[in-house]
Amino acid sequence: MEALKAVLMWLLALGVAGAAVAVPCILAAPYFQEAFTYWLAVVVAAAVTLLFVVAFHQTILFYLRFVLKSLFRNPLRTGLTAAATMLLVFIVTLVWTVLWFLNQVMTEKSKDLKAIVTERWQVPSQMPFSYGAALADGATRKPGDVKPQDSMTWQFYGGTLDAGKMTRENIVFFFCMDPNKFLTMMDGIDEFTPDQIEQLKKWADEMVKDKRKVVIGVDRLKALNKKVGERVKVHSMNYTDLNLDVEIIGALPPGRYAQSAVMNCQYLNDALNEDYPRTHAGQKHPLADKSLNLVWLRVPDTKTYEKMADQIETAYRDSTPSVKCETASSGVASFLDAYRDLLWGMEYLFSPIALVSMAVVIATAISISVRERRTEMAILKVLGFGPWRILWMVLGEGLLVGAGSGLLSVALTYLVVNVWYGGIPFPIAFFPAFKIPVLAFAWGPLIGAGAALAGSVVPAIFAMWVNVAQVFSKTA
Amino acid sequence: MGADEPIVSVRNLHKFFTRGSEKIDVLIGLSLDVPEGEFLALMGPSGSGKTTLLNLTAGLDRPSEGVIRVGDKVISDMSESQLAAWRTRHVGFVFQFYHLLPVLSAYENVELPLLLLPLTAAQRRQQVLTALDLVGLSDRLHHRPGQLSGGQQQRVGIARAVVTDPTLIVADEPTGDLDSKSAEEILNLLVELQKGLRKTIIMVTHDPRAASRAERVLHLDKGRLVDDVTNPGDGAFRTAGHEAGPSEMFTRKP
Numbered sequence: 001m002e003a004l005k006a007v008l009m010w011l012l013a014l015g016v017a018g019a020a021v022a023v024p025c026i027l028a029a030p031y032f033q034e035a036f037t038y039w040l041a042v043v044v045a046a047a048v049t050l051l052f053v054v055a056f057h058q059t060i061l062f063y064l065r066f067v068l069k070s071l072f073r074n075p076l077r078t079g080l081t082a083a084a085t086m087l088l089v090f091i092v093t094l095v096w097t098v099l100w101f102l103n104q105v106m107t108e109k110s111k112d113l114k115a116i117v118t119e120r121w122q123v124p125s126q127m128p129f130s131y132g133a134a135l136a137d138g139a140t141r142k143p144g145d146v147k148p149q150d151s152m153t154w155q156f157y158g159g160t161l162d163a164g165k166m167t168r169e170n171i172v173f174f175f176c177m178d179p180n181k182f183l184t185m186m187d188g189i190d191e192f193t194p195d196q197i198e199q200l201k202k203w204a205d206e207m208v209k210d211k212r213k214v215v216i217g218v219d220r221l222k223a224l225n226k227k228v229g230e231r232v233k234v235h236s237m238n239y240t241d242l243n244l245d246v247e248i249i250g251a252l253p254p255g256r257y258a259q260s261a262v263m264n265c266q267y268l269n270d271a272l273n274e275d276y277p278r279t280h281a282g283q284k285h286p287l288a289d290k291s292l293n294l295v296w297l298r299v300p301d302t303k304t305y306e307k308m309a310d311q312i313e314t315a316y317r318d319s320t321p322s323v324k325c326e327t328a329s330s331g332v333a334s335f336l337d338a339y340r341d342l343l344w345g346m347e348y349l350f351s352p353i354a355l356v357s358m359a360v361v362i363a364t365a366i367s368i369s370v371r372e373r374r375t376e377m378a379i380l381k382v383l384g385f386g387p388w389r390i391l392w393m394v395l396g397e398g399l400l401v402g403a404g405s406g407l408l409s410v411a412l413t414y415l416v417v418n419v420w421y422g423g424i425p426f427p428i429a430f431f432p433a434f435k436i437p438v439l440a441f442a443w444g445p446l447i448g449a450g451a452a453l454a455g456s457v458v459p460a461i462f463a464m465w466v467n468v469a470q471v472f473s474k475t476a
Numbered sequence: 477m478g479a480d481e482p483i484v485s486v487r488n489l490h491k492f493f494t495r496g497s498e499k500i501d502v503l504i505g506l507s508l509d510v511p512e513g514e515f516l517a518l519m520g521p522s523g524s525g526k527t528t529l530l531n532l533t534a535g536l537d538r539p540s541e542g543v544i545r546v547g548d549k550v551i552s553d554m555s556e557s558q559l560a561a562w563r564t565r566h567v568g569f570v571f572q573f574y575h576l577l578p579v580l581s582a583y584e585n586v587e588l589p590l591l592l593l594p595l596t597a598a599q600r601r602q603q604v605l606t607a608l609d610l611v612g613l614s615d616r617l618h619h620r621p622g623q624l625s626g627g628q629q630q631r632v633g634i635a636r637a638v639v640t641d642p643t644l645i646v647a648d649e650p651t652g653d654l655d656s657k658s659a660e661e662i663l664n665l666l667v668e669l670q671k672g673l674r675k676t677i678i679m680v681t682h683d684p685r686a687a688s689r690a691e692r693v694l695h696l697d698k699g700r701l702v703d704d705v706t707n708p709g710d711g712a713f714r715t716a717g718h719e720a721g722p723s724e725m726f727t728r729k730p
Contacts, residue, residue, distance in 0.1 A: 062591050069579035379575045382536060383589045383636075384564025386557045469528070469537045
């Protein structure tokens, strides 16, 4: 039993040391340009920490043991504090995940950037599909005009598999586009493995050959309760009376597109422009000239973008509808402008309230604990434990509860939200779901530890300056 | 420090507290010497300043005025951190209410002060086992304070006090919370430490029987030293000026 305890203590000590290395490493990762330099820094940090742990293992183990014993003398209070911290870290993690993702997509790039063309005066944008070809060419009109390196048109087709029962599980949302552009223009393709990319190429070829063939994200497919190879009828939600029969030929892998679906835009356009008039006495579909929602253009640098944006906006100035060209990040930012108050509230109201609540919860628990143990603090002082050691013991309790609960909360959130639930279904913009980033494994312990530090610093100072003579005179 | 020099030397010690604008004198111009290896008892009515004197001598508090020297160190000039480090090596404490940490076992409680010293785990273990053996608790290593009797807890407290081999052991009413049998055992143990290991012990007590086990008894009243009595070892106490029995001594008013 003693040996088992010793092993567990060692594991905990190494875990704490590992977290002390991992958290800064995760946070620092984006600032390293080369993988080699980054991993070198990680190895050096790990080695230094390991040396530190080995050199001071007796002291570290004693403090850990003492702090744990102090925490477990009142398991109910510690448990409730940890549970409250976990809940609040969970809330902050969800909020920050959405904010972090939006911040990522709104951050301007200076090279290899994407431009987005939308209708100037209306959201959502509804342009004639005929705009697509000219926009894909950068609306060039004269020598010297610049062209984009690549382009992609997007038409949105959302529908349900059961017209009589329109639930979240039945809905599928298609990006109607040139299937070959999926690999060249969509974001996050570098996250796919070579095998997955090869598979995507094959699906794109099949979708070009047979326009009824579609691919659906693995999580969406599961939610729809459908399998690859099945044929389904999609009852449109945004194109009145335009229901499409599709054959599912593949499942987009887990990750960014796990909730998405892709259809050959030719299928939608044919249905819109040929099938619909045929079945509706030659009438045009109301959205026949409004089916193009977005055009994506890839440009090499900011200078090219500025020139091309000017070309496009000049060319379409007097058209109806008129269009605007902006970088993808500012396009997303404009789109998100409608959610400005909500996002502001999330960032500056919701998160701080959760963080302050967390600090107050921990402060209350630690304060009670310190008040109860004033005599013990005094004994430690009598035995020669200096004020700083006592301060660190109290802070250590808070930090261990805070960081431990934070890490546990993030791990559970990651599992539940990403693996089980397929992301946070936050209905904002055209983002399918927000996945908890790996970065959250750094946020969680840091949020918990930060709140714990803020909460336990005052009780720790009180413990630090406990007057021995006064405590003992009261005890006597 | 010469062979005849006292291990504890207190000169012109003043300690006062302020409550609002009121100044409360607790110790007034007190001086005393304690030779190495002496078992000294401090007696006096409540509020006489004996515990304050004990705390000052042990470096738990700092004097308002005066000099306290323990061994070759003037502790009255030390900062709180310096005092903490000094206490670890030089002072062992025994309290009336034992003051063991309830979450730690007897072994861990005794080990506590050693963690602040540069010792290996094996050295620590050796010292802890020796100390617990000395107080007769080798078979209670992993018992927590709640699983021990009052007398056993006090013995753990004594083991914790001696485990660093301190210069000075201070005991504040060490038998005050014990029945007479356990109190006797604890006093025997203290005498054993003093005689066998030549430890200097300063003990605060209200109990004349406990004081009678000391070699010398100082009587304080209203912050002043009013009597200094030496126990000749034959049951009779000798004061600075005259002979007196213990009962007379302890009941005499200044």
